[in-house]
Amino acid sequence: MASKAAVKVTVTGAAGQIGYALLFRIASGQLLGPDTPVRLSLLEIPPALKAAEGTAMELDDCAFPLLAGIDITDDAKRAFDGVNVALLVGARPRTKGMERGDLLEANGGIFKPQGEAINAGAAEDVKVLVVGNPANTNALIARSHAPDVPADRFTAMTRLDHNRALSQLAAKLGVSVTEISQMTIWGNHSATQYPDLFHAQVGGRSAAEAVGDDAWLRDTFIPTVAKRGAAIIESRGASSAASAANAAVDHVHDWVHGTEWTSMAVASDGSYGVPEGIISSFPVRCADGRWEIVQGLDIDEFSRERIDASVAELVEERDAVRSLGLI
Numbered sequence: 370m371a372s373k374a375a376v377k378v379t380v381t382g383a384a385g386q387i388g389y390a391l392l393f394r395i396a397s398g399q400l401l402g403p404d405t406p407v408r409l410s411l412l413e414i415p416p417a418l419k420a421a422e423g424t425a426m427e428l429d430d431c432a433f434p435l436l437a438g439i440d441i442t443d444d445a446k447r448a449f450d451g452v453n454v455a456l457l458v459g460a461r462p463r464t465k466g467m468e469r470g471d472l473l474e475a476n477g478g479i480f481k482p483q484g485e486a487i488n489a490g491a492a493e494d495v496k497v498l499v500v501g502n503p504a505n506t507n508a509l510i511a512r513s514h515a516p517d518v519p520a521d522r523f524t525a526m527t528r529l530d531h532n533r534a535l536s537q538l539a540a541k542l543g544v545s546v547t548e549i550s551q552m553t554i555w556g557n558h559s560a561t562q563y564p565d566l567f568h569a570q571v572g573g574r575s576a577a578e579a580v581g582d583d584a585w586l587r588d589t590f591i592p593t594v595a596k597r598g599a600a601i602i603e604s605r606g607a608s609s610a611a612s613a614a615n616a617a618v619d620h621v622h623d624w625v626h627g628t629e630w631t632s633m634a635v636a637s638d639g640s641y642g643v644p645e646g647i648i649s650s651f652p653v654r655c656a657d658g659r660w661e662i663v664q665g666l667d668i669d670e671f672s673r674e675r676i677d678a679s680v681a682e683l684v685e686e687r688d689a690v691r692s693l694g695l696i
């Protein structure tokens with residue numbers, strides 16, 4: 370029987386498709402480990418509360434030993450009161466005829482009050498992962514409305530891109546994903562992201578060297594990883610859900626329990642020429658519940674151009690939300 374105090378995990382957009390794939394894995398102990406009980410808080414908008422209640426009934430029906438309770442609400446203040454781990458999944462998707470500015474504005478209406486509620490009530494050790502798109506900029510909005518929470522607690526998800534890159538590379542080389550280390554996604558969770566094979570290692574050498582095929586790296590690998598989300602939508606008729614939930618579990622698990630090397634979108638401290646404050650994906654190392662950007666990597670011209678292009682897009686998004694008064 371678990372003896373530790375229960376950790377409060379808040380999931381927004383809990384009745385959505387990622388929520389449905391995520392909640393059962395959290396309640397089963399895969400997010401925080403087999404000896405950590407969890408209290409789930411599900412935040413939804415009023416029309417989706419009934420569906421969230423249905424999911425909560427199913428969670429009850431699993432009789433998970435680690436599940437210490439479930440609260441369902443449409444009130445962000447209540448949902449984030451005392452929260453230790455906040456998974457911000459619910460977001461406004463782009464719909465037909467919607468301009469980029471409209472999308473950012475609609476998401477500002479979600480992530481600003483959620484940032485304020487986290488600021489008002491979160492636990493001292495709160496960790497925030499933003500999954501809802503545009504994830505990096507939504508994280509920037511939430512963080513800018515939580516001035517009392519240390520900036521390093523706000524992260525956005527590029528772990529799905531990271532896992533996609535591992536899988537594509539493993540298939541190309543005919544190796545297991547466990548034989549690959551130091552994979553990195555740089556930049557934005559968007560088609561401009563840069564999955565980096567020059568620092569990834571396979572069998573004691575760089576993955577780019579192991580592949581030995583620049584054309585594949587440039588014309589197949591990078592676009593396949595960067596456009597995988599769109600390919601899933603095209604094939605499934607819906608966006609990635611189980612793989613996104615899996616990546617969220619990996620992200621938080623590694624942040625809490627530590628890892629030598631993964632990809633997380635975090636507030637830049639100016640490392641690798643990324644403007645300070647931008648939430649950009651970097652290679653990170655995690656220990657003792659904290660992350661740090663892996664330093665000292667040589668960035669060649671090929672990688673520099675791609676990192677700069679993705680960061681330029683993030684700067685544009687930041688400037689757009691700034692001009693809308695959202696940050």
Ligand SMILES: NC(=O)C1=CN([C@@H]2O[C@H](COP(=O)(O)OP(=O)(O)OC[C@H]3O[C@@H](n4cnc5c(N)ncnc54)[C@H](O)[C@@H]3O)[C@@H](O)[C@H]2O)C=CC1
Pocket residue numbers: 381382383384385386387388412413414417458459460461462479499500501502503504526527528529530558608609610613
């Ligand atoms: N960063 C990443 O790698 C990935 C991000 N995503 C993004 O994750 C988000 C969620 O995806 P799905 O679960 O498939 O979407 P979905 O549409 O199935 O579910 C979203 C849920 O959020 C809820 N919601 C909307 N506004 C809310 C608010 N203010 N507070 C609480 N809940 C709210 C909706 O009622 C809905 O139940 C999308 O923005 C999607 O683009 C998806 C895959 C990967």
Ligand SMILES: O=C([O-])CC(=O)C(=O)O
Pocket residue numbers: 502529597598599601608609
């Ligand atoms: O575009 C989307 O909603 C899905 C997404 O982020 C992904 O699969 O990477």
